[in-house]
Amino acid sequence: MTPHQEGPRREPYSIQRLEAFSDGVFAIAITLLILDVRVPRDLPQTTRLADAMLAAWPSYFAFLTSFATIGIMWMNHHRLFRIIARADHALLIWNGLLLLGITFVPFPTALIAEYIQRPDQRTAAMVLGGTYVFLALMFNGLWWHAARGRRLLGEALDEAGVRAISRSYAIGPAAYLMTFLLALVNAPASLGLNLLLAAFYALPARLLPRPFR
Amino acid sequence: MTPHQEGPRREPYSIQRLEAFSDGVFAIAITLLILDVRVPRDLPQTTRLADAMLAAWPSYFAFLTSFATIGIMWMNHHRLFRIIARADHALLIWNGLLLLGITFVPFPTALIAEYIQRPDQRTAAMVLGGTYVFLALMFNGLWWHAARGRRLLGEALDEAGVRAISRSYAIGPAAYLMTFLLALVNAPASLGLNLLLAAFYALPARLLPRPFR
Amino acid sequence: MTPHQEGPRREPYSIQRLEAFSDGVFAIAITLLILDVRVPRDLPQTTRLADAMLAAWPSYFAFLTSFATIGIMWMNHHRLFRIIARADHALLIWNGLLLLGITFVPFPTALIAEYIQRPDQRTAAMVLGGTYVFLALMFNGLWWHAARGRRLLGEALDEAGVRAISRSYAIGPAAYLMTFLLALVNAPASLGLNLLLAAFYALPARLLPRPFR
């Protein structure tokens, strides 16, 4: 029964520092993506730079998709922590697992850029889809932990609001599981669905059809 | 009509966290530039390091130009958010598109460093010019969104001040379009114009001729 | 007897800025780990991507272990600076040495990923173990400096709480010394012990058996 042991409950973790650390990880992960957009080097005499860059379109496409995804997840994280008012030990663990997924995104992105035009394209799309399933699950875990019994929520949101967020989050893992399964059959279709989902989550809530609000 | 849906209007996004995330992206992008200044390796016996470094002047030049450009855009971002007092969903999207351009800058920088002394130099200069056109457009979009009807502005600036900023921003896309078009003809001239524009935007407002204030 | 000389005592260093800089270093170190998870390139025609990725399991394992370790050390740093209320010159030096260890972690991580399946695996595990011994010592040094005579502590923690933290920290160097020595004999066992220790430090205090509280 030492104060240290009781500390987290009496003097909770700092939401501000959790946000600062998370902002750092999001900002670095989103900025590192450009490192996988390679400058064409050692071109044969007969190849023009413009042609070499056009042929490298998958790496630009992968860069844009992952930038959009991490950017939108940062917006979601931002929005969540306008509602979450306190932090406890388990919230830091959930947030850490979420950031694990975020820092991993540059890897499947590079994988897609390398393999999108090759026979292994479905493997690459499955790794990307699987990463997003993981991220969607961690967002749900973090939210459920914070919202169960309003454990870590402030007063800004009423019960209907909490249910609306839970509903909107619950579709995430299912939707990204579809991109994962679609990757087994058709990699470009799976990547296209990823982009659609990013666009969906980028919409402000009032533009969504009522069941998804 | 859930509170979540209404949330962004009643409890707006946090300007502080938008700034923290943006500062992170600016800081990382500006620091990653050094990764493209390569240490000369595996020099032939007869080549001195000093000569190898002199021959690599384009990578130092590209480093300095991009450092200056990102640094000055950070100063502009800083200045804008002394005036913008509230954030909404669309502002975060505009800011995200602006940061997309910022994180992209290291790529055309490396392209210039690699191709400035080769026949493809104009392609490289066009990619750099195009990136800056995009950035200038995003600065305008962000500002127009915030300033239309003073939607997101605080009280610090009067109408004449708003018009002065709008005017000074409006020349950006046109000016950078010139660097883009100049690149079609003469790559070094295009890069020189880029540097001039960076210097122009680094000047404090009171040193500018009246029409550009 | 200049004010500058006396400054640190009259106007102490800013804990907020120390935290911001530390958060930056932790966030970057944890995000850079992904750079050592390499995309398989130039695979022979007969090798499938999935097989190449399975064969590269050590780099995923090393990524996860180091992510967990840095993440948990960030949580510990966070928890410490809820208790430490003031900063002085020596605290900044101790914190700098701690961050030196944190920024170094990606190196032994890459070493493990490269050598875990080769005869030199024990050398790699010793470098990792040695890094963690160093980190555990720096955590102790920082804490001892801050807690001796409650020099830099606020009022939130009583004497029993201070002793509890000192006790829990004191086992760190000894435990990581064991992983270092175990590496001399058996590299996988040493890495496994590292993971166990990370899990141990991730537990909230109330779940620990009384002597370790």
Added chain:
Amino acid sequence: MTPHQEGPRREPYSIQRLEAFSDGVFAIAITLLILDVRVPRDLPQTTRLADAMLAAWPSYFAFLTSFATIGIMWMNHHRLFRIIARADHALLIWNGLLLLGITFVPFPTALIAEYIQRPDQRTAAMVLGGTYVFLALMFNGLWWHAARGRRLLGEALDEAGVRAISRSYAIGPAAYLMTFLLALVNAPASLGLNLLLAAFYALPARLLPRPFR
């Protein structure tokens, strides 16, 4: 005479955001240093990893020296901005030039690691020394701009304190010029002097002999 033009004087730049951006750049530059400590790869069968690492000592030495230097410059920056209370346009420019030097440090560091045991070692040491001369000059420029007529200082420091800092800063460029000139003759001696200067600047003011206080 638009408000925009007058803005910087009526509503000065934010010291907080200048610090946040600077902290980001310092944190990234110091963390990127590890990327130049390379994992030995493709060793010949007869070479043990431990021997390969010992032979690579210059890269560890360079890592430690640059970590210490950037860390201590961060501490100095931190200390300066406890005294500087306001920001203006020119301060942001000086700070930007200072950060330019900081982001450049990883390059001469890698240069030293590569060439310290080769005939070109003096060239590498001169680049490092020149970088530090530049940094020392920028620290002086920033300080002089802020302190002249107490333009940007708060009330915390009296005139004697201002003079003490000016005096202690003024020796920086001269001392680093010596490391630069020493590099022309003897590279290891120049690097050793660099380390001594880092240690000197890491000392708390009260331990310095009176003329340097």
